[in-house]
Amino acid sequence: MAERDVVFKVLRYKQGETVPHYDTFTVKTDENTTALVALQAIRRDDDPSLTLRHSCHHGSCGTCGMRINGEEQLSCVVNVQELGTPTVVVEPLQNAPLVSDLVVDMAPFFDRYTQPEMPYVRQSEFMPEADVPDGIGHYTRYENCLECGLCVSACPVMGSDASYLGPAAMAAAWRVVAEPRGSDPEFALNWADNEHGCWRCHVAYECTEVCPSDVNPAEAIMSLRGELTKRKFRRVFGLGK
Ligand code: SF4
Ligand code: SF4
DSSP states (O other): OOOEEEEEEEEEOOTTOSSOEEEEEEEEEOTTOBHHHHHHHHHHHTOTTOOOOOSSSSSSSOOOEEEETTEEEEGGGOBHHHHOOSEEEEEOOSSSOEEETTEEOOHHHHHTSOTTTSOSSOOOTTOTTOOOTTOTHHHHTTOOOOOOOHHHHHOHHHHHOTTOOOHHHHHHHHHHHHOOTTSOHHHHHHHHOSTTTTTTOOOOOHHHHHOTTSOOHHHHHHHHHHHHHHHHHHHHTTOOO
């Protein structure tokens, strides 16, 4: 692909303003230009006040999440020319307080992980009592989450129920159930078992679709439901746990 000018329509907002607006910038791109690099070019060449977050530039830190042409993505791995649209619309994540331009406050996202019972960082292969029945994949399977917030932004229930526990935190709850590693699975199950928890999910899998890291939060929520249903059934019929 050749060099090409691409128009970026970027949501702008600063503290104290009543409503956001959009600014338009034209960026020279080549076949390697990512959305993050284009936004940094805008900051450098057109408007140094444009606010965005990023760190690693290669899809592993989870900090550069935003909505690009209406879809939650990590901007560092979005190839601009492959989007194939004459205008690229860039907006901040949804379902989080807007701080400035493309930056949202991630504190409510992390507040959903009840601490210390459901830690988002856990010991894994360093646990002395850990077993390796299935090789290294057994350890990494539930440690994929980047805490990027894309799933929370894409989830329609988050927009209608401010108390909803949300896909990322419930995926973390399921990993505590599936691999306790010193955490309490009963706590995680009870935490998710309420009207703002796993029963509130409407099972449309938007969260799983946007997840850049194969966490599959919707499947985790269904697993929580399955485990809770099994336990309730066993209790009703006096079969123990
Ligand atoms: S499947 Fe559930 S958690 Fe995922 S986006 Fe839909 S409502 Fe939200
Ligand atoms: S579950 Fe996926 S989309 Fe959600 S925070 Fe973790 S990595 Fe991001």
